[in-house]
Amino acid sequence: xxxxxxxxxxxxxxxxxxxxxELEDExxxxxxxxxxxxxxxxxxxxxxxxxxxxxxxxxxxxNLHMRAGDLAGAARRIxxxxxxxxxxxxxxxxxxxxxxxxxxxxxxxxxxQCLEHSILSVELLDDDATEHMRIWHRAxxxxxxSLAGSMDAARLRYRQAAxxxxxxxxxxxxxxxxxxxxxxEFAAGHHEExxxxxxxxxxxxxxxxxxxxxxxxxxxxxxxxxxxxxxTAERTLLSCIDRHYDGNQDDADxxxxxxxxxxxxxxxxxxxxxxxxxxxxSRRLCAERELGHVLVKVHQEQAELYAARxxxxxxxxxxxxxFAAHTEQHSLRRQAQARTRQAMFETAEARQxxxxxxEQARRDPLTGLRNxxxxxxxxxxxxxxxxxxxxxxxxxxHYKRINDRLSHEVGDRVLVQVARLLERAAEDITPDxxxxxxxxxxFLLALPQTPAGRATAAxxxxxxxxxxxxxxxLTAGLxxxxxxxVACVGDFVEPAQITLLSTADRHxxxxxxxxxDRVVSSVTDSGQGSRAPAx
Numbered sequence: 001x002x003x004x005x006x007x008x009x010x011x012x013x014x015x016x017x018x019x020x021x022e023l024e025d026e027x028x029x030x031x032x033x034x035x036x037x038x039x040x041x042x043x044x045x046x047x048x049x050x051x052x053x054x055x056x057x058x059x060x061x062x063n064l065h066m067r068a069g070d071l072a073g074a075a076r077r078i079x080x081x082x083x084x085x086x087x088x089x090x091x092x093x094x095x096x097x098x099x100x101x102x103x104x105x106x107x108x109x110x111x112x113q114c115l116e117h118s119i120l121s122v123e124l125l126d127d128d129a130t131e132h133m134r135i136w137h138r139a140x141x142x143x144x145x146s147l148a149g150s151m152d153a154a155r156l157r158y159r160q161a162a163x164x165x166x167x168x169x170x171x172x173x174x175x176x177x178x179x180x181x182x183x184x185e186f187a188a189g190h191h192e193e194x195x196x197x198x199x200x201x202x203x204x205x206x207x208x209x210x211x212x213x214x215x216x217x218x219x220x221x222x223x224x225x226x227x228x229x230x231x232t233a234e235r236t237l238l239s240c241i242d243r244h245y246d247g248n249q250d251d252a253d254x255x256x257x258x259x260x261x262x263x264x265x266x267x268x269x270x271x272x273x274x275x276x277x278x279x280x281x282s283r284r285l286c287a288e289r290e291l292g293h294v295l296v297k298v299h300q301e302q303a304e305l306y307a308a309r310x311x312x313x314x315x316x317x318x319x320x321x322x323f324a325a326h327t328e329q330h331s332l333r334r335q336a337q338a339r340t341r342q343a344m345f346e347t348a349e350a351r352q353x354x355x356x357x358x359e360q361a362r363r364d365p366l367t368g369l370r371n372x373x374x375x376x377x378x379x380x381x382x383x384x385x386x387x388x389x390x391x392x393x394x395x396x397x398h399y400k401r402i403n404d405r406l407s408h409e410v411g412d413r414v415l416v417q418v419a420r421l422l423e424r425a426a427e428d429i430t431p432d433x434x435x436x437x438x439x440x441x442x443f444l445l446a447l448p449q450t451p452a453g454r455a456t457a458a459x460x461x462x463x464x465x466x467x468x469x470x471x472x473x474l475t476a477g478l479x480x481x482x483x484x485x486v487a488c489v490g491d492f493v494e495p496a497q498i499t500l501l502s503t504a505d506r507h508x509x510x511x512x513x514x515x516x517d518r519v520v521s522s523v524t525d526s527g528q529g530s531r532a533p534a535x
Contacts, residue, residue, distance in 0.1 A: 016041055016053050023060045024096065025132035027176050035064040055084050055093060063100045071107055074100065092133070095124035099137055102144060111148050118144035132173065135165045139177045146184035154184055171208040175216075178204060183219050191226040198223050214244040218258050225265050233265035256285040256294045260301060267305050275305055296325045364437040366412060367419035375436045375444065379497050386448050389489040390455035391500055393508040394422065396441040397481045397516040406475060413474060415441065418466060418482070425462040429455070444504075452488035456521045459484050463519055483511035486521030 019041055023034055038060040045053035059081045066074035078100055085093040098121035105113035118141040125134055142157035158181040165174035178201040185194035198220045205212050212220070217240035224233035240258050259282035266275035279301060286295040299322035306315035362374035382389050396402075396418065403411040419437065426433035426445050436444040447455050463482055471480045485508025489495045492503075503522075511520040 012044075013048055013050060013053070016045055016048070016050075017056075020053065020056045020060060021130070023064075024056070025130055025136075027136070027173075032068075035061060035068070038064060051084070052088075052090060052093070055081050055090070056096075059093065059096055059100060063103070066100060066103050066107065069107075071104055074104055078104070091124055091126055092128050095121050095129065095133065095137065098124065099140060102140060106144070106147065111144075115144040115148050131168050131170055135161050135168065135170060135173045135177065138164065139180055143180055143184065146188060149188075151184070151188050151190065155181075158184070171204065171210070175201065175204060175208075175210055179216050179219055182223060186219070186223050186226065191223065194223045195227050212243070214240045214254065214258060217243060218254075218261055221265060222261055225261070225268060228268075230265050230269040234262065234269060234271075237262040237265055253289070253291045253294050256282045256289070256291050256298075259285070260294065260297055263301055263305070267301070267308055270308075272305065272309050279305065292325070292328070296322065299325050367416050367437050369419050369423070369435050369437045369443070371437060372439070374434075375438075375446070376497075378434070379446065379500075382446065382448060383489055383495050383497060383500060387490050388449045388451050390447045390450045390452055391487055391504050392445040392447070392455065392459050392519075393438075393485045393501075393504040394443040394445065394482050395484075395508055395512070397483055397512075399441040402475060402478055402480070405478065410474060414471075414480060417469070417474070418480070419443070421466055421469065422462070425458070425465065429458045444501075452486065452490065452521055452523045455488065456486055456519055456523050459486060460519045463517065467517060481517040483508060483516050484519040485509070485511055486519060486523075488522070491522050 019037070023038055023041075026034070038057050042054055042057035042061070045057055058077055062074045062077035062081065065071075065077065078097060082094070082097040082101070084090070085097055098117045102114045102117035102121060105111075105117060118137075121137045122141050125137060129137075138157055138161040142154045142161060145151075145154035145157060158177060161177045162174050162181070165171070165177055178197060182194050182197040182201055185191075185197055201216065202212070202220070204210075205216075217236055221233045221236040221240060224230075224236060237258060241255070241262065244255055244258060259278050263275045263278035263282065266272075266278060269275075279298060283295070283298050285291065286298060299318055303315045303318035303322055306312070306318055362371060362377075363369070364371045379391075396414070399411065399414075402414055415437075419435065422435045422443055422445060426435050426447065430447055430450050432448045433450075434446050436446070438444050445459070450458075463484060467479070467481045469480065471478070485504045485506065487500050487503035487507065489500060492499060507520040507522075511518045514520065
């Protein structure tokens with residue numbers, strides 16, 4: 001075991017990683033104890049200076065907070081982990097973050113987001129994923145699909161996960177997958193299918209010598225009730241409660257839920273006295289442990305039990321208690337959801353605000369195009385990596401005349417429209433293209449993987465498109481044309497940004513002095529002018 005204050009070496013790093021893996025690949029939860037371990041591991045990882053181990057420890061903490069019902073605490077912790085994992089291309093950690101995100105959104109009732117994160121958690125799996133991840137992420141995707149009402153797709157994923165667990169010789173995980181599968185069929189109201197999967201689960205447990213734990217028996221008992229096997233369900237649930245006392249490792253609300261299911265089986269069996277005793281025991285646990293969400297169901301079952309006994313006045317009173325408790329729990333749940341969403345918003349807001357300012361710093365406020373700052377960040381890398389990169393300087397002809405005769409407002413509107421035409425044309429030439437407003441009426445197109453000849457021909461079509469646009473409503477008959485100067489990385493032995501842009505600018509100058517409304521490059525010159533001067 002590792003202790004704070006020790007000098008940590010390579011073997012300690014491996015020990016920490018192994019300890020984290022136990023937390024990450026665990027299905028049975030002791031949230032308080034495991035959270036303490038995750039917090040201790042984070043401190044030790046910080047002492048070691050291993051950022052990946054720190055991020056993994058913090059993700060385990062977020063997961064445990066989520067499992068304990070503290071969704072706001074989970075949301076606050078996971079943002080930075082997710083951001084770090086994405087920035088450092090930590091694929092396995094990113095897959096795990098998406099699985100925790102899916103759990104948070106499932107608890108919030110956001111089925112669409114739960115499903116989206118579940119899909120990403122599977123798509124990101126690679127050869128470094130553990131056996132547990134490969135199986136369990138697929139099972140949780142099946143859970144999300146069942147919540148979304150796509151049971152056919154869910155069944156396929158459950159079976160894939162179960163088959164993968166079989167092939168990887170992980171019967172423990174296959175048992176967990178089958179439990180989720182059976183419960184999903186039960187929750188969807190497919191009681192015969194649920195019973196079939198539950199029988200599969202029991203055969204699997206028997207074949208591998210597994211003793212079914214209390215949670216599994218509760219699922220099986222609930223399915224038996226829906227299939228009208230009340231006596232069998234009572235026996236199953238009595239075993240469930242015995243198993244709970246033997247292990248006593250379930251969640252705080254588990255025994256109250258088991259007693260409630262037992263009461264339902266006993267009511268349906270007609271054993272009203274036994275049902276009332278089971279229900280009273282569940283109610284006492286709800287009061288002792290402040291299990292308001294279970295107490296709602298206790299009130300509902302009490303109303304059903306009174307009605308079964310013909311005590312309709314008492315049934316009505318119990319139903320009123322159920323409605324009041326349901327309303328209170330709904331309000332508390334909405335408050336908890338609001339706190340969680342606020343935590344998510346506050347954590348994300350600073351990140352999004354920073355990203356927004358960074359994006360704004362790289363955009364021209366009038367046209368929305370990229371600006372010189374963006375160009376200076378992107379162009380050097382493109383020049384170095386792409387021998388077929390072509391750039392084009394585009395300048396509006398006689399733009400001052402538009403401003404002077406019509407107004408600066410009209411001039412701005414012309415610039416915005418030209419920007420839109422340039423963006424559409426650039427995208428048609430190559431999907432990786434981008435357009436920059438260099439200032440005033442001058443623009444630049446960067447066309448990756450576009451040789452000079454093809455670029456020049458496409459840019460001449462752009463010139464004609466701008467000239468042929470219907471400017472009449474905006475400029476009252478004044479024409480709008482552009483001159484374009486082109487340069488390609490392939491024209492230079494040692495290309496650099498300054499030489500590429502200065503060549504494009506010199507070709508633009510030649511286009512202007514050659515009569516405007518033309519394209520000039522080292523390949524050819526369109527319009528009515530002459531070829532460009534040699535580079």
